[in-house]
Amino acid sequence: MTGAEVIIKALEREGVNTIFGMTGGAIMVVYDAMYDSKINHILMRHEQGATHAADAYYRTTGKVGVTIATSGPGATNLITGLANAMMDSAAIVAITGNVPSGLIGTDAFQEADIYGITGPVTKHNYLVRDVNDLPRVIKEAFHIASTGRPGPVLIDIPKDLQIEEFTGDFDAEMDLPGYKPTIKGHAGQIKKAAEALKLAKKPIMIVGGGSQSAADELLEFVENVDIPVITTLMGIGAFPTAKDQWLGMPGMHGTVAANKAISNCDLILASGIRFDDRVTGKISTFAPEATIIHMDIDPAEISKLVKAHVPVVGDLKNILPRLSEYSERLDIDDWRKQTAAWKAKYPERYNTEKPLVSQEVIGMLRKETTDDCIVTTEVGQHQMFAARLFPTEKPRTFVTSGGLGTMGFGLPAAVGAALGNPGRQVVCIAGDGSIQMNIQELATIYKHQLPIIIAIINNGCLGMVRQWQEMFFSERYAEIYLADSNPDFAKLAEAYGIEGHNIHDRESAKIAIEKASKSNKPVLLNFFVYEAENVFPMVPAGAGVADMIIGDQMPEGDYDDVIYEAEVVK
């Protein structure tokens, strides 16, 4: 067996059946070995797209996503995807070819120090130096990527090792004495958490991305104790939005109910969150009175930003049922009434007197699509609107670039989601700016006839930046205008062989969405929407979450203690 054959065999042993990649000189030998295997290789049109697809494949299936690239430029193209997966804790294994061992370090053709470059953006990485290490390294990579806090692992394999004859032990054991993730939550800490919870008068639960793999346990726990629940951007889908307890999203573009609950609570039960600054706002004013119970699998997240009074390190799948066992329905009726009142008083609403608006389009999409559909998003205003108006109902179905905020993520992510979930509806909610960052993946979508509804929320500008310029830069709109040079997206789709429609009004929007959701084919819908629509509420960067700006978008109403006007930034 050659090294390349060993790589394929080891991948098959891990149960890999789909790989997203792009070939090249330093990895051709592996592609040659793959040619005879049963692995379904998806030829992406850019390595960044391949990594995002692998990332979404993991997020939507729970199975490690795999990506392959060649040395030098192929490998450097992976960096954004790796950083994205690292930030959002997505388990992917990336395999790169490198120049032959003897040439490493000589500035050979297409050589880059991939091991060095990827260190800070991977959970772990390898530069393999002996062909006989390959089976063990690949086994370790999958183990590290998928256990504990998931993350990306990269394996760099010089070309000569791919050709060399393997003489080692294919069943060699893993050798990871320094890697022992804590899975089982500490019993004493769980009891302490239950006690603190029992004493609380105004507790809330904040659910983050770490809860996606424990959705059943989460629901059972919440139904048992009946506690108000807030889902972060990464936590969307982990808890059903139809439940009374659900208050929406916290933070910068969170719901009024969620942010008010945070500002007034006396206990936060944090479930797989990392207290990102987009969630907490100004940290010194973030729930200053609250007891913090922090449940997370990563001990380094405990007290990193917000001091945890009761840390519980472990897998939520293990912790939540035990916490539930020690708890019963909380005696917090007044608080339940209060949070429910906030939720009722500040529903999602938008002005439809103006021309077609983003929120309305996203609302229509939600109405017409199936309950178990998967949503992927790009980054910008449309992403926040999607989070608020199209929060999905099932775990692992809202796929968005949370931590890194990567424009160009959504379209390739839709590819990964569609391939990982055949038969499921996938909707990619994109901005006219973001989608152009990995637009080439339309070719992949066409080739595999992936039934994705690509909804471009086309406001003719880099809307999120425009909003900040309007609010904080005296309406000086520097370099955000796209409309004069955007392509005709419908024609562009057609050039790729994909059905495309340009949509300008409500009526045709409705019809097009209805048709698209039944078509079971890729369709690109380009919605021309009102340019100056802003995402509200908004907590300005650096302000506390209690200081929300409602803006002028919501109809007049009695908003008592929230700020109306953009000018009133504290």
Add this chain to the structure above:
Amino acid sequence: MSLEKHVLSVTVRDKPGVLVRIASLFARRGFNIESLSVAKSGIAGYSKTTFVVKGAEKTVEQVEKQLQKLIDVITVVDHSEAKYVDRELMLLKVTVKSSEERTEIRQIASDFRARIVDVHRNALIFEITGDEGKMEAFIEQMKPFGIVELIRTGRVALTRSAADPKILRKAKITTKVI
């Protein structure tokens, strides 16, 4: 921001690339590495490193947790938390201009228990071990004679407890101690 000095003993797998990962963790959090020593540990396949770092008190705990997360890091011990012994070794070359000076220098050196490791007609090289304070004091004493060159290893440190049971527990190391 108050900067604190921390002496960290980090036991790592003896593999290429481990140090880079550790160093970049420190750099990202604004920690300056004052000294660093790396050598084989008593156990085959593992190295022991001693970092003396200066950084914000608030972040040191976080950096230690991040270090602990690195796959090839086995244990992290912050010596600032417990009683410890630390030593470093210095080689110092000083000029000798007369025989009176030679006697004087040798007297000071013997007070410091520094050993002569090389003798030249107009220079001497001393080897001295001790803690940081002793090194500084010896340098001060030698300055008037003219220090040509000196080199220090950086600190190594051990906790004053029995073994280092944590390492053995976490690593389940069965290899015999050399």
